[in-house]
Amino acid sequence: xxxxKFTLLRHFDGAPQEADFALETEELPELKPxxxxxxxxxxxxxxxxxxxTRQMKPPFTMIGTQVARVLESKSDKFPVGSRVVGAxxxxxxxxxxxDMPTAQFxxxxxxxxxxxxxxxxxxxxxxxxNTAYFGFLEICQPKEGETVVVTGAxxxxxxxVGQIAQIRGCRVVGFAGTDAKxxxxxxxxxDAAINYKTCEDIDSALKAAVPKGIDxxxxxxxxxxxxxxxxxxxxxxxxxxxxxxxxxxxxxxxxAQVDVPENQIxxxxxxxxxxxxxRWDKEGTWQKGIDQMAAWIREGKIKVQETxxxxxxxxxxxxxxMLKGENTGKAVVKATVE
Amino acid sequence: xxxxKFTLLRHFDGAPQEADFALETEELPELKPxxxxxxxxxxxxxxxxxxxTRQMKPPFTMIGTQVARVLESKSDKFPVGSRVVGAxxxxxxxxxxxDMPTAQFxxxxxxxxxxxxxxxxxxxxxxxxNTAYFGFLEICQPKEGETVVVTGAxxxxxxxVGQIAQIRGCRVVGFAGTDAKxxxxxxxxxDAAINYKTCEDIDSALKAAVPKGIDxxxxxxxxxxxxxxxxxxxxxxxxxxxxxxxxxxxxxxxxAQVDVPENQIxxxxxxxxxxxxxRWDKEGTWQKGIDQMAAWIREGKIKVQETxxxxxxxxxxxxxxMLKGENTGKAVVKATVE
Numbered sequence: 102x103x104x105x106k107f108t109l110l111r112h113f114d115g116a117p118q119e120a121d122f123a124l125e126t127e128e129l130p131e132l133k134p135x136x137x138x139x140x141x142x143x144x145x146x147x148x149x150x151x152x153x154t155r156q157m158k159p160p161f162t163m164i165g166t167q168v169a170r171v172l173e174s175k176s177d178k179f180p181v182g183s184r185v186v187g188a189x190x191x192x193x194x195x196x197x198x199x200d201m202p203t204a205q206f207x208x209x210x211x212x213x214x215x216x217x218x219x220x221x222x223x224x225x226x227x228x229x230x231n232t233a234y235f236g237f238l239e240i241c242q243p244k245e246g247e248t249v250v251v252t253g254a255x256x257x258x259x260x261x262v263g264q265i266a267q268i269r270g271c272r273v274v275g276f277a278g279t280d281a282k283x284x285x286x287x288x289x290x291x292d293a294a295i296n297y298k299t300c301e302d303i304d305s306a307l308k309a310a311v312p313k314g315i316d317x318x319x320x321x322x323x324x325x326x327x328x329x330x331x332x333x334x335x336x337x338x339x340x341x342x343x344x345x346x347x348x349x350x351x352x353x354x355x356x357a358q359v360d361v362p363e364n365q366i367x368x369x370x371x372x373x374x375x376x377x378x379x380r381w382d383k384e385g386t387w388q389k390g391i392d393q394m395a396a397w398i399r400e401g402k403i404k405v406q407e408t409x410x411x412x413x414x415x416x417x418x419x420x421x422x423m424l425k426g427e428n429t430g431k432a433v434v435k436a437t438v439e
Numbered sequence: 440x441x442x443x444k445f446t447l448l449r450h451f452d453g454a455p456q457e458a459d460f461a462l463e464t465e466e467l468p469e470l471k472p473x474x475x476x477x478x479x480x481x482x483x484x485x486x487x488x489x490x491x492t493r494q495m496k497p498p499f500t501m502i503g504t505q506v507a508r509v510l511e512s513k514s515d516k517f518p519v520g521s522r523v524v525g526a527x528x529x530x531x532x533x534x535x536x537x538d539m540p541t542a543q544f545x546x547x548x549x550x551x552x553x554x555x556x557x558x559x560x561x562x563x564x565x566x567x568x569n570t571a572y573f574g575f576l577e578i579c580q581p582k583e584g585e586t587v588v589v590t591g592a593x594x595x596x597x598x599x600v601g602q603i604a605q606i607r608g609c610r611v612v613g614f615a616g617t618d619a620k621x622x623x624x625x626x627x628x629x630d631a632a633i634n635y636k637t638c639e640d641i642d643s644a645l646k647a648a649v650p651k652g653i654d655x656x657x658x659x660x661x662x663x664x665x666x667x668x669x670x671x672x673x674x675x676x677x678x679x680x681x682x683x684x685x686x687x688x689x690x691x692x693x694x695a696q697v698d699v700p701e702n703q704i705x706x707x708x709x710x711x712x713x714x715x716x717x718r719w720d721k722e723g724t725w726q727k728g729i730d731q732m733a734a735w736i737r738e739g740k741i742k743v744q745e746t747x748x749x750x751x752x753x754x755x756x757x758x759x760x761m762l763k764g765e766n767t768g769k770a771v772v773k774a775t776v777e
Binding site for chain 1 (some may be wrong): 490
């Protein structure tokens with residue numbers, strides 16, 4: 102049995118390029134007891150991949166999570182036909198040991214989705230869903246009637262945060278990079294949406310959108326836009342830093358500069374906290390988030406949008422496009438065209 | 440009865456200059472019922488005065504707190520000879536109403552010092568003491584065995600924070616601006632002290648001083664030094680932003696630039712919180728901090744240093760010198776030469 106995989110040849114320098122990846126084929130070994138062979142159905146492309154690869158030493162198989170179906174099995178725990186969600190990398194087929202750790206996005210059975218699409222296990226009912234659920238509710242501690250601002254609002258996480266904020270009775274303002282995304286955000290019930298790429302006076306547009314100031318800021322982007330948003334925060338405001346995508350594509354050795362942040366954090370007595378969602382990857386806690394997200398989706402309180410790229414061979418294209426903001430909602434790759 | 444006072448003539452532009460102030464004399468009114476006349480004994484110069492005056496409209500009597508003795512009184516609450524701590528500004532004598540609010544540094548009787556010097560009411564047993572006590576313990580939540588870094592470590596607040604951290608069983612590293620200050624910090628029991636002005640490789644010096652990384656950072660300065668310190672923080676580190684003195688003297692309209700801060704806050708999952716000490720100015724809470732600081736001083740667990748400038752007329756000089764870091768410990772002005 103053969104498998105396709107993408108190898109990352111070198112560190113990205115600036116925006117990722119297709120030439121940074123090599124599509125390779127390898128022969129898979131025979132299964133040993135306790136192992137199974139699975140085939141990717143959906144693969145995830147996420148912003149975190151850009152900074153995380155910086156800590157690794159190329160060449161290596163590109164990192165990432167997928168929903169895969171078990172094709173052959175010598176494991177009672179993972180029978181043929183069952184599905185797993187696992188950090189198996191950008192691979193079309195993989196031989197996996199049933200003992201692979203489940204924590205830290207190792208691997209777990211793909212359960213609890215019911216009638217919801219399988220791909221949701223990579224988005225609203227997976228890591229990005231819990232990122233929105235815990236990262237917003239636990240860190241921002243939003244109260245009814247407060248004002249919430251979200252950047253990257255039309256992305257996988259941001260679009261969920263904005264909808265969770267509405268469920269909690271907050272006013273929600275989103276930033277996104279196209280008018281179409283802003284229209285979509287308003288259709289989701291956002292009170293206002295600002296196109297940060299075309300808006301000529303972001304400070305004034307934001308001021309008009311948040312008449313009572315900002316209590317919670319869910320930050321996916323960092324950099325200058327975040328600085329300007331923090332300027333309009335209320336005393337004792339909370340900032341949840343989920344991502345810093347505006348600077349992920351800085352060239353090696355270059356770092357964007359912004360005004361010193363301490364003055365605004367100090368004089369407004371802001372609480373600014375960064376988080377990685379694995380902190381909630383504890384017995385019971387993780388699944389609680391997934392279950393709540395799935396329930397809200399079934400109740401129609403949260404709408405899910407995906408941008409699906411067809412074909413495993415298009416993984417780099419999907420990843421590069423996602424970092425450019427070409428996706429609306431969760432960016433996923435469907436491994437095979439049906 | 441006449442009073443001297445300093446009027447701030449204009450907003451500071453860059454470092455404060457003596458010419459920004461005017462020393463004026465005024466005739467005080469007769470006392471009405473409920474009023475008293477008090478005379479400054481010690482006056483405080485503090486970093487917060489630099490940014491706070493930016494929000495006000497000159498000319499106005501310069502802001503600040505003093506310990507004053509009641510000379511005449513038509514108030515039963517404040518009899519002749521008693522002492523008050525009040526935000527009476529840079530004034531040698533003041534007519535005060537007994538109804539002046541006590542919260543937010545309005546005015547309160549100067550009590551509880553016992554045999555300790557009166558001037559401590561402006562420092563270790565006053566606002567700076569509580570800034571250290573609550574701002575460090577409540578926001579950094581230090582645990583025994585953790586490593587704490589303090590900037591502005593030889594200042595009024597920093598020197599107290601470092602000693603409180605020792606009481607809590609932490610390793611403490613301080614940054615200060617002269618070798619003499621660093622020697623003093625080591626004499627206070629700091630595990631290491633770094634002269635940020637002369638150290639040629641701050642990153643390496645800090646690395647050597649914090650073999651287990653940094654868990655808590657009490658930030659008095661902000662800017663580039665804070666950025667470099669955050670680089671060496673451990674996962675789930677806590678930063679308490681008390682001041683941002685490195686940028687207080689930025690010229691009007693200019694702001695120092697630093698690397699975008701979100702990446703380091705995110706990937707280390709730091710919690711960064713700014714505070715103004717008035718948040719603990721609630722019934723009972725404020726006095727609890729003062730009482731604990733006084734107790735530690737009496738027990739010899741906290742040593743207090745003051746830099747005393749003689750003469751009310753030297754208020755501007757003391758303030759300008761303090762912002763330049765000429766003081767060790769708390770900078771105060773003794774109103775009259777004995």
